[in-house]
Amino acid sequence: MADYKAIKGQTIQNRTSDPLVAGVAGATWASGTDINTGREGARGAGITQTATVIFGGNDGADRGYTENYNGSAWTETGDMNTGKTNSVGTGTYTAALAAYTGTCETWNGSAWSEASELNTPRSEQGSLGTQTAALSIGNQNASSAIVEQWNGSSWSEVGDLTTALGSVMGIGTTTAGLSAGGYDGSNAVTNNMSWDGSSWTETTDINTARYFAGASGVSTAGLIFAGYKTASPASHIAVTEYWDGSTWTEVADLSTARFTGAPSHNSTSLDAIYAGGNPGDKANTEEWTGATITDSITTEGQVFFRSDTGDMKVTVTDYGTGAWASGGNLNNAREQLAGAGTQTSALAAGGAPPNSLDYTETYNGTAWSETAELNVARRHATGAGSVNTAALYIGGYYDSGPTYYVDSVESWNGSAWTETTELTTGRATYQGASGTQTAALTFGGNNPGNIAICEKWDGSSWTEVADLNTAGYARCGFGSSTSALCFGGNAVIASNESWDGSSWTEIADLNTARNYLGGSGTSNESGLAMGGGIPTANIAITESWNGTAWTEVADLSTARAQNSAGTQGNSLESITFGGYTGTAPSNATEEWNVPSSIKNLTITD
Numbered sequence: 204m205a206d207y208k209a210i211k212g213q214t215i216q217n218r219t220s221d222p223l224v225a226g227v228a229g230a231t232w233a234s235g236t237d238i239n240t241g242r243e244g245a246r247g248a249g250i251t252q253t254a255t256v257i258f259g260g261n262d263g264a265d266r267g268y269t270e271n272y273n274g275s276a277w278t279e280t281g282d283m284n285t286g287k288t289n290s291v292g293t294g295t296y297t298a299a300l301a302a303y304t305g306t307c308e309t310w311n312g313s314a315w316s317e318a319s320e321l322n323t324p325r326s327e328q329g330s331l332g333t334q335t336a337a338l339s340i341g342n343q344n345a346s347s348a349i350v351e352q353w354n355g356s357s358w359s360e361v362g363d364l365t366t367a368l369g370s371v372m373g374i375g376t377t378t379a380g381l382s383a384g385g386y387d388g389s390n391a392v393t394n395n396m397s398w399d400g401s402s403w404t405e406t407t408d409i410n411t412a413r414y415f416a417g418a419s420g421v422s423t424a425g426l427i428f429a430g431y432k433t434a435s436p437a438s439h440i441a442v443t444e445y446w447d448g449s450t451w452t453e454v455a456d457l458s459t460a461r462f463t464g465a466p467s468h469n470s471t472s473l474d475a476i477y478a479g480g481n482p483g484d485k486a487n488t489e490e491w492t493g494a495t496i497t498d499s500i501t502t503e504g505q506v507f508f509r510s511d512t513g514d515m516k517v518t519v520t521d522y523g524t525g526a527w528a529s530g531g532n533l534n535n536a537r538e539q540l541a542g543a544g545t546q547t548s549a550l551a552a553g554g555a556p557p558n559s560l561d562y563t564e565t566y567n568g569t570a571w572s573e574t575a576e577l578n579v580a581r582r583h584a585t586g587a588g589s590v591n592t593a594a595l596y597i598g599g600y601y602d603s604g605p606t607y608y609v610d611s612v613e614s615w616n617g618s619a620w621t622e623t624t625e626l627t628t629g630r631a632t633y634q635g636a637s638g639t640q641t642a643a644l645t646f647g648g649n650n651p652g653n654i655a656i657c658e659k660w661d662g663s664s665w666t667e668v669a670d671l672n673t674a675g676y677a678r679c680g681f682g683s684s685t686s687a688l689c690f691g692g693n694a695v696i697a698s699n700e701s702w703d704g705s706s707w708t709e710i711a712d713l714n715t716a717r718n719y720l721g722g723s724g725t726s727n728e729s730g731l732a733m734g735g736g737i738p739t740a741n742i743a744i745t746e747s748w749n750g751t752a753w754t755e756v757a758d759l760s761t762a763r764a765q766n767s768a769g770t771q772g773n774s775l776e777s778i779t780f781g782g783y784t785g786t787a788p789s790n791a792t793e794e795w796n797v798p799s800s801i802k803n804l805t806i807t808d
Contacts, residue, residue, distance in 0.1 A: 229494025241485030246292020247465035331373035375422035417466035530792035542767030543588030592617030635680030681724035723772030
């Protein structure tokens with residue numbers, strides 16, 4: 204029997220206090236009060252979440268609006284002398300600095316004063332430091348690598364960036380800082396450069412390329428958040444990353460993806476603000492707060508003994524009640540189709556009526572898209588595959604021809620189907636299947652009589668292995684090529700067989716006998732059976748398998764048979780689509796989810 208460490212990867216420990224996830228690792232973003240004037244391109248300064256000032260921005264034209272935040276409300280105060288958008292912005296709540304094209308101003312907590320201009324007028328630069336010691340970094344559209352330093356009264360050119368960039372994120376001081384991300388004139392970048400007071404050195408890149416983002420903290424403990432990226436596809440993002448002095452780690456995302464917002468530039472990695480930005484209402488404020496001693500344990504499977512109190516503490520995942528919810532409809536209503544993949548990466552292929560179809564559609568978790576057709580239209584086939592870019596379409600039934608029950612197999616690469624090695628024994632009418640594009644099983648079926656033959660796929664050829672105990676058609680299966688289930692089928696049976704990689708064993712039956720059903724799961728230890736037919740009707744019954752028994756759970760919203768499923772779903776997250784409702788083919792998709800949360804238990808005598 205495996206010990207606890209082998210199962211959970213950790214041992215039981217003796218402690219005199221609860222090991223809490225504190226600091227940045229447990230920090231989160233939460234909604235704050237909206238700013239009074241929604242805008243993008245503003246800049247911010249402040250060292251705490253309760254003492255922040257934002258200034259400038261654009262709501263159709265460059266503006267000089269200034270607002271103060273006390274942790275609960277924004278108050279409009281003295282405007283800048285000259286409106287500025289995407290300017291230098293740094294300092295504190297009562298002592299800030301802004302510089303943009305041909306203007307520079309300082310803030311004393313109530314009013315702005317003109318100050319010495321940059322030597323090279325520019326915008327969309329990054330910035331760091333204080334009102335009396337700051338850097339202006341880079342230039343709009345990466346037109347230069349110039350860096351200027353402010354000493355409280357004038358600007359002077361210092362060491363250039365190693366790469367010309369614009370819209371970077373600056374963190375730290377004039378003697379120890381970072382320039383992270385930015386725009387190189389064509390794309391967002393992941394560059395990260397370290398400043399030692401005289402020169403820049405390339406260091407560990409950020410994880411997600413971006414520009415026009417927010418930043419706060421110091422050179423050994425900083426944050427970057429939100430921003431705009433220009434690849435696959437171009438979009439604004441909510442991603443937050445934490446810098447510990449050597450590496451970047453993704454932490455909790457903003458609730459709203461955006462860019463060109465105003466950060467509390469000199470706040471810490473445990474206490475920050477991001478206000479305004481694009482898109483949205485441009486007034487949104489979010490507050491970043493580090494986890495404290497009152498936060499709960501968040502590592503599932505953590506077990507420790509409190510030696511001072513004599514209590515055993517256990518952290519477990521608490522699962523709620525699963526339910527089906529509507530997903531995006533198929534573009535083509537059909538039954539007798541095959542499926543593969545997961546809830547967020549599914550594939551639907553073939554089917555009927557009135558004749559066999561060659562349609563293929565892929566699902567991204569929201570919507571189905573029509574894509575390249577099968578080489579040969581057919582129905583009553585089965586599918587295998589872990590994602591919608593790598594799958595098999597196995598066997599099936601032609602409407603006409605010398606052989607109705609076919610041995611044809613097609614392989615999908617995400618954009619096209621290719622005919623590949625044929626089955627040893629042709630079959631149709633919903634044989635079972637399990638596995639992936641490179642390691643699969645198919646079992647049972649009709650040719651035209653019931654067969655029990657099981658074949659294994661190694662990525663290039665099929666080999667007959669041990670037969671099922673019960674020959675049959677209209678069966679369903681899920682799992683892998685070494686750990687699978689085959690259940691239901693024929694003229695309505697409850698039979699359930701488990702595959703261990705070498706043989707089939709009859710185990711606990713379904714609660715409701717049925718045929719032409721859907722199923723999904725990654726092994727013979729966990730999965731779902733949904734829908735199907737009984738002698739008098741189609742049904743909506745769903746059953747969950749835990750490795751030893753089937754349990755009836757929430758029904759589908761629509762009774763259906765000859766539906767397919769994302770074959771690599773599981774008992775916590777799955778998908779089913781298409782089928783026959785008793786009156787017509789269906790285009791409906793339903794998604795299965797079981798909510799979960801971490802729960803801390805204390806065990807005493």
